[in-house]
Amino acid sequence: MLLAKARTLLAVHFAYMMEYRAEIFFWILGGLVPFFFMAAWSEAARQGYTLYSPLEYARYFFAVFVARQLAIVWANWTFSDWVRTGKLSFYLLQPLDPMWRLLADHVGERGVRLPVLVVIGGVFAALFPGALVWPGWGALALGLAASTLAFLLSFFVAYSVGLLAFWLEDATEIFELWYVLVLFFSGMLAPLSLYPEAVQRVLLWTPFPHLVYLPAALWSGLEPADARGFAVLFVWTLVFFAVSRLLWRLGRGRYSAMGA
């Protein structure tokens, strides 16, 4: 029964997201930020200032781009909207935790996003011949596992922020703070090996570097993939899952079903 529920939810949410395929395409284009950093670092490499060659930077930042795309979430926005508009009421009436619906919404969207990523990968390979190399099945699978954990952690953080809508009128923008931390400490701006060692040591216990850097390091094969990253991601995912459950339990009593 659980599988049937999951299958139906995913199929319908995939169909729903297909209706917004054009929007998703432009959303992906809006996520090309890593390529700007790639251009800057490649130029520095050409002038001989950095560790890697321009092609290696291209490989790294493409992996960063894919890792980022697979971890994109909007649960903060959607849940906040459900609370504000009273749409949550319908989901409360049904024998299914609304969180699962939200999760299905994200996973269904990945089904639309993935083919576009493949096309972008093709274009990238044509523009930068030799930049993309096959990482091997093991690294690919490990990178996907890291990326899945990164997605789940991002999801529970965003969902927890969305749940704050039970207390605040609009909590969605709090998630921007998370995004800033991800931008600086995830390896999106630069490979982490270029950061001061003391900073690296501290960062590796936070979830930020593992969100993007861990899968990117595994896929690009350039940076040392820290196995402890899996444990760190897993523990932080559990922490934010627990936070979201607690916020749900405390917040529900404050729900006024406005507009419903």
Next chain:
Amino acid sequence: MAAPAVLAEQLSKTFRVAEKEPGFAGTLRHFVRRRYRRIEAVRGVSFEIAPGEVVGFLGPNGAGKTTTLKMLTGLIQPSSGRARVLGRDPYRREAGLLRELTLVMGNKQQLIWDLPVLDSLRVNAAVYEIPWAEAQHRTAELAEMLGVAEVLRQPVRKLSLGERMKAELLASLLHRPRVLFLDEPTLGLDVNAQLAVRRFLKAYRERYGATLLLTSHYMADIEALAERVIVIHEGRLLYDGPLGGLVERFAPFKEVRLMLARPAAAAAFARFGEVEEAGGLRVRLLVEKDRLTGVVAELLANFELRDLSVDEPPLEEVIGRVFAKGAV
């Protein structure tokens, strides 16, 4: 006596609402020191509804009807008092109970806007753990009763308001709930669609022995479906009893309609009762029941009439008076 399907016991709900003055200064004050007001939306409302009963839930806007329904369906937590549906606390959201109840909100939609109705029904079937073959059978049955079989493959956004409301009903009833809470189910629908929804609800209730608690601003809905009404005003229960009793209790008058042979001034009828309509050939009076015989005899003696009819006043008028009085 069977256990009640719905029980409200001293049910109360108080909301704390932030208040803000308009303008720049008001915004600054609101930012520095927020002021709140407590709104007692529902105050100690108690009633029981037996299994299979259909009850009309009446009250003006802001009376607390919807808040009561939200507490009875477990959407919000009562500030005090007890809500029970089929003996269970709806706020706990036990799956077993959620499979037995539904809430239809005429001003809200659960259907997925950009997808065909059938996709929403597929989700509901999965969520309520109804095998798809069974769900298809139920869909066909309900769609036939509602007359919407043709539109199930169309995106929801392409449906007319009436079609959408019927599809909403279908989605809300796919799991065959035993207890239905209906909040303005015919809101905004044209007369034909209202009639169709009423007929459907009546048929559903007869077929499945369901319990219905229904709010509506259209008295025709209440008259067609409910034998008992509960009236609340400013969060307090005003009346709970048979529909006929409401008229008896709050309308100690009859409506007298006249069709005159020649126009007469409104002032000529003032001594007979409350003049609701006059000035032309048509006259409508509300006459106290005790005086009715004498008034009719006098009207016949003093005016040349083409027609005269005596009836109960329209329910809308009775309800309007109840709300205007605000007390029993």
